[in-house]
Amino acid sequence: MYAFDFHRPATLRQANNLVGKVEDAKILAGGQTLLPTMKQRLASPAAVIDLSGVPELVGIEQKGRNLVIGAMTSHAEVASSALVRAALPGLAALAAGIGDPHVRHKGTIGGSIANNDPAADYPAGLLALGATIVTNRRKIPAGDFFTGMFSTALDEGEIITKVIVPTGAKFAYAKFRNPASRYAMVGVAVGKKGSSVVVAVTGAGSDGVFRWADAEAALGKRFNAKSLDGIKNPAAKELNSDIHASAEYRSHLIGVMARRAVTAATAK
């Protein structure tokens, strides 16, 4: 790999100072995307600020009706957390399906959403759950946070510190995995809280995660997989086509995954 400067703050305060001071720096969370990206020179920051030495960014707490998940909490920790499994088993299952066991030990929720890979799992999940992303400067609703492929509302020098996830929703995520990369070929997250339903689709959209309004309207009337019968799948022309799947196939998969997610969310 090419040479770069390395910083490892021990507190969030030190991290804040560093992001303001160090030029052309990238924040390193679990590194499971950033390091391979740097090896390939798809990213080439002059400096890396590693947050793995900041313990205050790790952990899962129940605060009132919310789960508060530290940005540096690993996928393995979310997947195995008794709190998450009790309050939102669908979120624990989502985390358990990311990458492979070794990647899940390092990859973090904060890193995943800051990167906003168009085939990542967390963006769809957090959108459907109506989560709030907390940074060193402000709180951003998930609906405003994911702004397009690999793009977020984060400003220069802004650090995600935690994610607030409301509990009490019916929630599930169903993904059709690319068997080699284990990224979502199509993943659909469905969340229902009161009468409000969010259906968020990852892996398929040409501009990253998106909401499927027609499905939301149908499921808002009756939260059952059958409600999606007769609803047209999102148009192929808005979707990705690559060596793994054509846009038409992805369009079909959205309908299938959405039904599976609704079925899983209603099963108990």
Place this chain on the structure above:
Amino acid sequence: MPKVSMTVNGKRVSADVEGRTLLVQFLREHQRLTGTHVGCDTSQCGACVVHVDGKAIKACTNLALSCEGANVTTIEGLANGTELHPMQAAFRTHHGLQCGFCTPGMIMAAIDMVNRLGYDLSEETIRHELEGNICRCTGYHNIVKAIQAGAAAMGGLKVAAE
């Protein structure tokens, strides 16, 4: 150059490294522990799996400096003198390797599996849990058998010791 210190296989070690030095380079080139392999260098294959603070990770996708103060176990840290670790012994007994390139990562992944899921592992569980480790020779069949037997042997040792 910044200095990094960590415990590797029970021994305190430190070295001056560059920011870009990967954990796997630190182990192989600075510590001469060449049992940890680099297969793909893109976090796909799992030949570089080691344990950091008790958890299996891919050493090609971690910076050495991120492991400051960590406790690292590599394949070299498993045997007790000339006596193989039960998981290593099971791979030998069940022919869980052909060329052997993926074996260090397979064994480290297998022990991590036991640490998380216990001694009684079903074939389905093992195959699912092995998705981060690639073998290009065996077709996995004997690896799965070896892990199942190695896990049971680890459990037996635990029971015998109690």
